[in-house]
Amino acid sequence: MSLDLHVDPDKCVGCGMCVADCNTRAIELDGSSRTPRWAENGEARCFRCQHCLAICPTGALSIMGRSADGSAARVRGPEPSELLNLIKCRRSCRSYRREGVDKATLDKLKDMLAWVPTGVNDHRLFFGFIDDVEVMEKFRKDFLARLLELIQRNAPGAERFGRYRERLIHGDDVIFRGAPHMVLACTPADAPCADIDPVIALSYFELYAQSLGLGTLWCGLFLWSIQLMPEFLPRFGMPEGYVPGYAMMFGNTGLNYRRSTQPPPVLLYSMQG
Ligand SMILES: Cc1cc2nc3c(=O)[nH]c(=O)nc-3n(C[C@H](O)[C@H](O)[C@H](O)COP(=O)(O)O)c2cc1C
Known part of the structure; x- marks a missing residue:
């Protein structure tokens, strides 16, 4: 070309x-x-x-x-203090309202994804969304039922869910947390930075979604589960040669965190000479 x-x-x-x-x-x-x-x-x-x-x-x-x-014209902003506040006050959301996010907001979130950086400017990311609340409900039901079956018969790999076993058995949705939507970020297996590109994309997605007032949740448990149950992957419409990278739940939330947390300081070192 x-x-x-x-x-x-x-x-x-x-x-x-x-x-x-x-x-x-x-x-x-x-x-x-x-x-x-x-x-x-x-x-x-x-x-x-x-x-x-x-x-x-x-x-x-x-x-x-x-x-x-x-192109979008570069304007000054956001104010660094506002961006820092968003980073500090971003929280993992494990409580969602049932109703879906409106289409205009979903479209904004999806459009933004074209601008996330990728290693070697590869840009072959793929995002499988669940937009529809009914589709999410059916997916959640099928997924949790199958996971429970595997856990109950101690299928290989199911031991990873040890600390969640009892809750899953009692019908507690510790995977999706009742979120009305999710997104699975994927890359071609041969992308130069296949391991990291989806994670970067979802980091941008999370901050933008929270700036729009939505709740989000990184979902490692979904990744563990999908490794046990790859039969659910085709529902995300991944193109041939793509592999799942990371998953995020999102939606409207009733939670309203009033302040930041106070995490322990990170370990830092400045190289001398
Ligand atoms: C890579 C990654 C995977 C995560 N997976 C899950 C998960 O499967 N389920 C969950 O409830 N929280 C998950 N979390 C959220 C963390 O548990 C969360 O960041 C932590 O509890 C601190 O809360 P905060 O995000 O509000 O600061 C994950 C977070 C990250 C960064």
Whole structure:
């Protein structure tokens, strides 16, 4: 596919910022016109990060059919103190209202996912959502029934659920926590950073969702369960060659945390000399 680098000569001021910021040295400044062009083999080296589009001060450059008009303008903010407060006051939510999140909010959350960073700018993430509350209810029922069956007959791997065994037997939904929605973030098994990309994506998802007033819950127990019951994976519509990365529950919550927690300090070290 041609990457279609275009520069509007009337707008380009020849500042060279696009060239300086190009991670793969794919573009260079034309010696006479001082506008950017592909360097030798540059098109093959380009890893499609679009930094050239993002940094151009005059919006002169377009690439891959994307021009400055289609980009979000960078505005100042959020205030660092507000962002820090969101990080400090983000909580794991284990109590949800039954009603689903409205479609406009779901769409906002899904659209945001296109902007999460991926190793080597791979961007082949896939997100399997459960949008519909009834679908979630059926999935939860089927999933918990099968998990319970495996736990009760001590199937290999089920011992991991030791501390939750009694609660599961008594019908306590310790996996989904009654959430009306969930998302399973997946990558192709051969993605350069397959282990970490889904986790980064869900970290962004969590903070954005909580800024929109929703509750979220990382769900390692779901990952353990799906390893025991891979027959449930096809319901998420993962493309061929993809593997599940991590799962997050989310939805409206009645909980209202009034303050941050006070975690122990992290271990830090500053290398000397
Ligand atoms: C990778 C990861 C997996 C987690 N898995 C679960 C889980 O399966 N079930 C659950 O109730 N909480 C899960 N949690 C939430 C943690 O238990 C939670 O972060 C901890 O209780 C502290 O609460 P806080 O997130 O409100 O600070 C997980 C958190 C992380 C980061």
